[in-house]
Amino acid sequence: MRYAETGFNLEIDLTLGTVERVETELDLAGSYLGGQGSAAKLLWERVPPETDPFSPDNLLIFSTGLLHGTPLPACNRTVVNTFSPQTNLMSHSLFGGFFGPELKYAGYDKIVIRGKATDLVYLYINNDKVEIRDATHLRGKGCTETGDLLKKELKDQRIQVAAIGLAGENRVYMASIDHNHASAARGVGVIMGDKRLKAIAVRGTKAVNVARPAELFEMSQRIHQKMAGSSGCGDWMAVDEDDSFHHNHFAWGNARTRRPGYWNKELQDRWTNLKYDNMDRQTGCYNCPKKCRNVIKMPGQQRFGYKCFGKDTYHMAAFLELDFSYEILGIAQEYGVDSYSTPQVMAFALELLDAGILQDKDFPEMPEDVRGRFFYLLEKIVRREGIGDILADSVSQAARRIGNGAEAYDHNTTKKFEQLPIKLGKLNPAYFLMIATGEKMSITQIEGSFPQDPLPTEEQRQEFVNKWEAVPDEKFKDYFLNWKKRSDISDEATCDIVDWNEAMHYIDDSLGFCGFVSSFRGQFGGDVPYHMNNIPEAIALATGVAMDKPKLWKNFQRIRTLIRAVNVRRGLRRKDERPPEDHWAVRDEQYEQELLSKYYAFKGWNSEGIPTRQTLESLDLAYVADDLEQRGILDPADGGPR
Amino acid sequence: MNPGIGMKTVQEILVNVDKCTGCRACEMACSAFHSNPQFSSINPAKARIHVVSNELTDEYVPIFAGNHTRSGCDGRHVYTIDGKTYSECSFCRASCPTRENFIEPDSGLALKCDMCESTPPLKQPWCVEVCGEHALVYSEREVEREEPARAAPGQLEVGLQALMKQHGMEAVIARLKDIGKEK
Ligand code: SF4
Ligand code: SF4
Ligand code: SF4
Numbered sequence: 001m002r003y004a005e006t007g008f009n010l011e012i013d014l015t016l017g018t019v020e021r022v023e024t025e026l027d028l029a030g031s032y033l034g035g036q037g038s039a040a041k042l043l044w045e046r047v048p049p050e051t052d053p054f055s056p057d058n059l060l061i062f063s064t065g066l067l068h069g070t071p072l073p074a075c076n077r078t079v080v081n082t083f084s085p086q087t088n089l090m091s092h093s094l095f096g097g098f099f100g101p102e103l104k105y106a107g108y109d110k111i112v113i114r115g116k117a118t119d120l121v122y123l124y125i126n127n128d129k130v131e132i133r134d135a136t137h138l139r140g141k142g143c144t145e146t147g148d149l150l151k152k153e154l155k156d157q158r159i160q161v162a163a164i165g166l167a168g169e170n171r172v173y174m175a176s177i178d179h180n181h182a183s184a185a186r187g188v189g190v191i192m193g194d195k196r197l198k199a200i201a202v203r204g205t206k207a208v209n210v211a212r213p214a215e216l217f218e219m220s221q222r223i224h225q226k227m228a229g230s231s232g233c234g235d236w237m238a239v240d241e242d243d244s245f246h247h248n249h250f251a252w253g254n255a256r257t258r259r260p261g262y263w264n265k266e267l268q269d270r271w272t273n274l275k276y277d278n279m280d281r282q283t284g285c286y287n288c289p290k291k292c293r294n295v296i297k298m299p300g301q302q303r304f305g306y307k308c309f310g311k312d313t314y315h316m317a318a319f320l321e322l323d324f325s326y327e328i329l330g331i332a333q334e335y336g337v338d339s340y341s342t343p344q345v346m347a348f349a350l351e352l353l354d355a356g357i358l359q360d361k362d363f364p365e366m367p368e369d370v371r372g373r374f375f376y377l378l379e380k381i382v383r384r385e386g387i388g389d390i391l392a393d394s395v396s397q398a399a400r401r402i403g404n405g406a407e408a409y410d411h412n413t414t415k416k417f418e419q420l421p422i423k424l425g426k427l428n429p430a431y432f433l434m435i436a437t438g439e440k441m442s443i444t445q446i447e448g449s450f451p452q453d454p455l456p457t458e459e460q461r462q463e464f465v466n467k468w469e470a471v472p473d474e475k476f477k478d479y480f481l482n483w484k485k486r487s488d489i490s491d492e493a494t495c496d497i498v499d500w501n502e503a504m505h506y507i508d509d510s511l512g513f514c515g516f517v518s519s520f521r522g523q524f525g526g527d528v529p530y531h532m533n534n535i536p537e538a539i540a541l542a543t544g545v546a547m548d549k550p551k552l553w554k555n556f557q558r559i560r561t562l563i564r565a566v567n568v569r570r571g572l573r574r575k576d577e578r579p580p581e582d583h584w585a586v587r588d589e590q591y592e593q594e595l596l597s598k599y600y601a602f603k604g605w606n607s608e609g610i611p612t613r614q615t616l617e618s619l620d621l622a623y624v625a626d627d628l629e630q631r632g633i634l635d636p637a638d639g640g641p642r
Numbered sequence: 643m644n645p646g647i648g649m650k651t652v653q654e655i656l657v658n659v660d661k662c663t664g665c666r667a668c669e670m671a672c673s674a675f676h677s678n679p680q681f682s683s684i685n686p687a688k689a690r691i692h693v694v695s696n697e698l699t700d701e702y703v704p705i706f707a708g709n710h711t712r713s714g715c716d717g718r719h720v721y722t723i724d725g726k727t728y729s730e731c732s733f734c735r736a737s738c739p740t741r742e743n744f745i746e747p748d749s750g751l752a753l754k755c756d757m758c759e760s761t762p763p764l765k766q767p768w769c770v771e772v773c774g775e776h777a778l779v780y781s782e783r784e785v786e787r788e789e790p791a792r793a794a795p796g797q798l799e800v801g802l803q804a805l806m807k808q809h810g811m812e813a814v815i816a817r818l819k820d821i822g823k824e825k
Contacts, residue, residue: 069684071674073667098666105685148698156742157696157729180697205687205747207673213681217674221772224667228774280700284663287670289774291663295700303698 002026003211004070004542005034010108010130012123014195015056015115019130024109030545030555031620033510034066034109036092037559039081040566042112043090044624049569049631053085053191054171060191062103062111062162062200065512069104069208070542071220073227074288074517074529076101078162078179079509084187086173086394087416089567091187092440092509095162096285097180099202100512102160106204117196120169124154125202135198140166142302142334143178150201159203165336167382168193172392174338174345174381181283181293181305185338186417186441211544219541223529227289232527233517234290237308238282241272246309252316254347255412255421255580271322278326285514292516302330309420310339316421317343318370328374335382340442341394341418346377348395348409349387357406362387394418412580415572417441419580426487427584429494432592433599434501435579437609439567448520449504449531450476450497454483470522470531472500472549491595495602500532503556507535510559558619561603561611565624568633574600574609610634650787653757654780655706655770661777662702664695668769668778675758675768687747690755691769694732701728704769704778707744708735710752715740 011020024038032038039061051057063079078100084091103111106125113123122135138146147161161179168175168189175189210216227233237243244263251258278298282291283305293305306329314332315325332339350373352358360366364386366376380388390398395418399410412419414435420443430450431443438446449470455461458481465477479493489497504519508530515521518530530538536547564572577596581587600607604615613634616625628634669689676690677683686692690707715738718730737744737752744753758767765771766780805814 071670071681071684105687144698148696157694158692158742205685207677207683207685207688209683210681213674213677213679213683217681224772224774281660281702282663283697283702284665286665287667288665289667289772291665291775295697297700303700305697 001209003209003544004067005109006104006107006206006208008108009110009112010125012111012113012130012132013115014113014117014121014132014197017117017132019132021108021128021130028545030066030539030543030547030551032559032562033507033539033555034068035063035077035079035510035512036081036563037506037510037555039063039079039110040090040559040563042110043081043083044562044566044569047083049571051083053083053088054194056116056195057114058083058191060113060188060195060197062099062113064100064104064109065508066510067538067542068100068512070210071217071287072513072538072542073220073224074233074285074290074514075512076286076288077509077512077514078103078184079512080177080184080188082188082191083570084173085190086187086397087441089415089439089570089572090563091191092445092563093177093184093186093188094509095177095179095184096182096514097160098286099160099162099179099200101286102202102204104204104208105206106202107206111200113195113197116194120196120198122150122163122199122201123197125200125204126154127204127206138163138198139169141198142166143176143183143336144181145334146199147179147201150199154201154203156203159201161199161201163199163336164189164192164197165334165382167335167337167392169198170382170384170392172337172381172384173394173397174342174392176336176338178333178336181295181333182285182307183333183336183338185340189336189338210542212541216538216541219534219538223534224289226529227517230527230529232525233521233529235292235308235516236524237311238292238294241268241275243268243271243312246312247316249422249424250312250316251421251423252319254317254351254409255344255419255423256347256351257319258423267321274322274326288514288517290516296326296330298326298330301327302334304330304333306339313339313343314374317347318374320371324371324374327371328378331375332378335378337378337382340420342378342381343374344412344418344421345381345391345395345398346374348398349377349391351409352402352406355405355409357402357404357409358387411582414579415439415441415576419443419583423582423585425585427587427592428486429489429491429595430497430501432579432584433494433498433595435583436577436592436596437498437599438502439563439572440505444515444520445505446498447501447523448515449501449522449528451480451526452523453486454480464526468526469533470526470528472503472532472553476500491598494595495599498599499602502560503532503553506556506560506563507552510555511535511539554619558621561615561619562621562624564605564609565611565616565621565628568610569628569631572609574607577609606634648787649784651782652785653782655757655767656779656781657704658777658779659703661775662693662704663775663777664693664697664702665774666693666695667772667774668704669693671768671772672758685747687742688753690744690753692743694729696729699727699729701726701732703728703732705733705735705743706755707737707753709737709754710744711736711738714738 060082077094120135143165146163176183176185280295284291297303396413396416399406434446508519539547613625669686672689694703770778770780
């Protein structure tokens, strides 16, 4: 019997209209875990690097995490991977809720989708019954609306649905895949739309078995209790109404203007009232004691849910207040657009209009007020109408299509992807490396285990490390104890810290854990329930596979290196690894390049950021080295670039 | 607790739907506890508690498996409470042919909440234990044991007479014989 995983993937060919249930290879070494780890392997093996993201040969993969469906709490992140037309690199995105566990209870670890349907279809999975069905009656329907209609049509309220809205249908690059007020962004919705797949509806009533039941359940309950009683996990933004951090420090508009001192008591009270006067409740994801999602119902408007910084992005892009975000979020969520990148695209367009690069004639009948303008742009983008057709290709691609100096306004992207609107003074070495080398496109997918800032006094630092259970190695305690000024830290420590931050994300995203209880959250308080010192035991108890810290760390390195190779094969090189030029006011090009070189060497990559044969072989990835050599990307003589 | 003579313990789970976050940890734990060997498999479809959820209408109602009925409802009721409309089976605990809830997916048998009966008894049922938000709260109270209800004389007769009036005596007797044979 296979424990924790089901051992089966669903292979769907939308061109041929076929459905296959395929047994997966038993990987007792746990080499790629599940989730994005095993998805990256499929993308490496089955999508040749020259494949256009819009080709029917591109795969769209929905993965459960290895530990989904077990009693381990907060293990519910569904992982979606494909190749993105925006970056031409591997897309990686996650959504919370109930979909992944339900898929496992239906008997599958992954849904691997290839081909394209001729018109809109949806996939219906009810245990062994899997059908590709007509979805033309759902054309233009909103994301949650689609979920609701499918539940009614299939007469089962317990079905879990992931759907795209109008944006995905129209292949908007910022399109998201939505499920239960949670969404996956960063390049996956556009491919789901391109494949003409409107939705996936899943219902499962089978069991997930675990190898060592009593011990795993006991461990799960211990972690559950710790989570329930701890402020060290979950999304503190769901409860802390003081949001001065983002408003005073992040940039407004097209990631341009900082407004220090913006936040004040009167504002906080007003916004707090707005929230609590209109909030139905806070909801959580499958088997998690936290409740990170605020569910808002404004009079006469669509109910919506948001998490984290998602409540700030629209009004900050528009220089408005929270009521504007509340007004637009419900509508944007039904259209299915990413709330992080979309407002930046809109602010970018308005800046081009101000600058005279775009003209009034490009925005026929656009209202005068900024509120009206944002709604106008949203409609244009999700319909790909007029200027919206260009903007729907995201900031970086739109700037190139518009030309005429528009490129200079594309100032907040890395690898052609919109970054968080952060503009700071002096370079922070760890953040430089994370933004430069991160391939999950967003800093929040890389940062998170090591604190962002040092603590002022020695006593405070000592107290912090005394109860710091999460550290994978004692050296991190030393780094923290001796860290007094933000930028004053050795390059060696910086490399280690970035590596640990990365490790936790790659592990979470392969096992299915939520970042708020693991990878993303340790930076604030250090007290996360899942970490390098207990995750190996969780894997061992659930799967029966022997696991320890060194082995898990090696799994992380293998997965991370494979993903780098997947992207290198599609052209990713050193020159692409640059944070936005104005991310920090003061830049030191020479130091940055030195640090980048050190990091590449630390990772076992050559000077172009390509993993060497030696590195690949040490991670059992000789097949990757062979391929890179055959393609002339690695030089067999020195492992360096040809 | 050892109820005195004439006393019995009533076990109660108090449900506060306003506190429910819809996390379904209760379903997970119930199914784990009732799996064999205990905790070896998780399958919310086998849980004796289901959370009726609908994010569009903000409905989150945990319901416990009650009695089994072989006939479904023809008439349904839709409750509106505090301006919020609940779906039609939200407050019903029956396992019935109308819906899939509380039917063991493998055997098709009805499931029923047993308050996590076990020896030695648990401190509180598992669904309550894992409900971080205390939407479920367990309590026990002592009540006086009532005299066992006497079979109401004539109840059977009343029922049979009603049936005979509707279907005729022959039909009722013939059907009773058939049922006897089927058993
Ligand atoms: S911590 Fe919050 S976001 Fe994460 S699984 Fe729990 S409820 Fe969902
Ligand atoms: S009391 Fe026990 S049997 Fe009843 S629903 Fe709760 S966990 Fe299940
Ligand atoms: S565990 Fe509690 S909060 Fe979660 S779904 Fe069940 S009743 Fe609701």
